[in-house]
Amino acid sequence: MEEIHATFFKCISWQMEENFDTINCPYHYVCDKTYPPNYPLFVDILVLLFTTCSYFFTLVIVIMNIISRKEKIFLIQSKRFLLPSGPISLPLIILIFAKGHQINTIFPLSCFGPAILLLVLISSLSFDNEDDYNDIKYTFFAASTVSGILHASLYLDSVVLPYYTGYDALMSSTLSGECATCVCRKEALVVGGKLVKYKGWSMTTFFVVGVLCLRILCKIYGENVGKFVSRIKVLMERLSWVLISLDCVYLMVYLPQERVMLRVVVFGGIFVLILLHVLKEACSQIYMMVYVVENLRLASMSTPIQTA
Incomplete structure (x- = not known):
């Protein structure tokens, strides 16, 4: 049965055959x-180590940004390249997703690939290097991030959709007995199945890409971009965080019950980054309120008192 389950999850093409028992x-x-056999174990270990390092690097920078309003110099220079959405890590993630069908031993991307994509989306939203670049360099950097996110989403779907299709075929069908993978169904089998609705190429991805595109416009045109575009950008950023949070909760609850403890740890770590972002925004609002109150106090103290 374990071999049959593995075949279901790695199946590329499901062929509908003629059947005379139209009732049952x-x-x-x-x-x-089916996809080719899995890569050796060390490939999964390397992918696990790489994603773990990317996560903790992101976590450290988020915590430092909350603790101190002034970033360290070495982080300003290194975070451009070492973040999951950076020009070094993002191509590696795209390569991992492109070969994700065969990374399925101890760290299956069919289960944990969505968490890696959410990490990339969080990284691209949280860290904006607008002040570190001129217009041309920033545009190139942000456009390459947009292209990388879209490619990563497509490659991730090529990994998870066959997995979800096999999961639907396994859970919503009965084995006919004519062959090891022959199943009888009451309804037609669709790509991606109907039990898990998550997709990498989704509304969440398009909202994040839209935010990055609006950041490019704001960087190029500056104050001439208008208040309407700036407000749209802020609104899309907040909606992006809401969609990322919903995806994280959904994936923790509705994914197939495979490697449950590791899944809780992985998606729990993503949820920690989301909570830290909320904390950072709350701290920013508090700092702003304290700054405004202090300015008002100094202004009131410096205003001369007029007597009649």
Whole structure:
């Protein structure tokens, strides 16, 4: 049964065959093609180490930004490249997703690939290097991040959609007995199945990409961009965080019950970054209120008292 389950999850093509029992088996499917065998164990270990280092690097920078309003010099220079959305880590993540069908031993990307994509989205929203670049360099950097996010989303879907399709075929069907993967269904099998609705190429990804594009416009045109565009950008940023939070909670609850403890740890870590972002925004609002109150107090003290 374990081999049958593995075949279901790695199936590329489900072929619908003719069946004469239209009452008990209106739709009869068989797995026609599967992905190649998995890579050796050390590949999963390298991917696990890489994603773990990327996560903790992001976590450290977020905590330092909350503790101190002034970033350290070495972080200003290094975070451009070492963050998950940076020009070094993001191409590696795209390569990992492109080969994700065969990374499925101890750290299956079919389960944890969405968490890596959420980490990239959080990184791109949290850290904006606008002050570190001129207009041309910032535009190139942000545009490459947009392209990388879209490519990563597409490659992730090529990994998770066959997994979700196999999960639907396994849970919502009955084995017909004609072959190891022959199943009978009451309804047609669709790509991605109907049990898990998460997609990498989703509204969340498009909102984050939209935020990055608006940041490019604001950087190029500056104050001439207008208050309306600036407000749209702020609104889209907040909606992006809401969508990321909803995706994180959904993936923790509705993914197939596989490697449950590791899944809780992975998505729990993503949720910690979301909570830290909320804390950072709250601290920023408090700092702003204290600054305004202090200015008003100094202004009142410096105003001369007029007597009649």
